[in-house]
């Protein structure tokens with residue numbers, strides 16, 4: 404799958420990306436491929452990542468400081484782990500131009516909205532966002548321009564946000580191939596807890612349990628792991644910093660969903676103990692239908708293969 408050809412004119416003057424990992428570098432690649440910004444600016448807290456961004460030619464300017472990075476920027480997108488959003492907002496706050504749009508890509512929205520509002524001045528537009536697209540890989544080499552193509556990008560503007568600012572950010576995501584939806588941060592965090600956060604926790608848990616068992620079975624768990632377990636190991640290879648921050652910042656929704664998950668798991672345990680085959684069969688039939696409906700609407704893989712050079 405490839406992106407549409409470049410636009411005839413940029414839709415943004417100066418676009419700044421803070422945090423040049425999987426998501427930040429994918430935005431830079433997509434914006435460059437489609438000619439979306441007059442000037443692309445990048446900054447990362449890690450010197451090695453800044454060097455890599457330069458070597459890969461990801462931006463017109465790789466700034467040495469956050470202050471320099473946001474100077475004159477029309478749109479600034481924070482692409483750092485959720486737990487780092489507040490510190491980055493504090494560092495850039497005094498250097499933003501009036502009416503700049505400040506957004507982010509964090510996987511949690513409520514906590515990020517609070518962190519941004521606590522630090523950013525009233526004369527900028529805060530339009531938080533979350534592209535529901537990614538992979539288990541991290542860093543500037545992991546990104547690719549088509550990552551967002553046919554994926555959802557969720558915007559969670561606080562009440563009273565200038566609709567024109569929301570529209571400008573939505574236009575950027577649309578031009579990168581995404582479908583844009585807006586919702587409240589609270590709704591986002593509950594929906595993502597069930598569709599993304601708890602599934603990741605389950606993967607981390609099952610792989611951890613299997614690793615512990617491996618000591619008993621002397622590597623047979625890994626050796627004979629068929630499809631199901633392999634799929635879990637892909638998810639469980641996701642970045643530890645990022646996912647620690649997700650769980651620490653979406654505790655309420657994750658705990659709510661985990662409560663329901665645990666009740667349902669115990670019901671399954673009972674069905675197995677009492678050999679209630681009909682119960683198992685009915686659930687597995689319902690879940691198969693869900694998978695098939697997901698495939699029909701073209702959302703079958705959380706980690707798209709297109710454009711990927713690794714693996």
Ligand SMILES: NC(=O)C1=CN([C@@H]2O[C@H](COP(=O)(O)OP(=O)(O)OC[C@H]3O[C@@H](n4cnc5c(N)ncnc54)[C@H](O)[C@@H]3O)[C@@H](O)[C@H]2O)C=CC1
Pocket residue numbers: 421422423424425426427446447448449452482483484485487490491508509510511533534535536537538539540541542543642645649
């Ligand atoms: N990985 C995924 O599949 C997805 C991740 N997200 C969200 O996107 C954000 C970034 O995730 P990735 O790109 O996967 O992470 P990544 O680990 O690939 O990149 C993050 C970058 O941020 C930099 N960074 C960390 N703290 C910083 C600071 N204080 N100042 C400046 N730079 C700093 C790191 O050096 C690193 O290069 C996270 O908030 C995550 O929740 C959203 C959708 C999908």
Ligand SMILES: O=C(O)C(=O)Cc1ccc(O)cc1
Pocket residue numbers: 509510534535536537538539599638705706
């Ligand atoms: O790799 C996968 O399967 C993912 O689920 C990627 C992903 C991770 C975090 C997000 O907030 C959105 C997408």
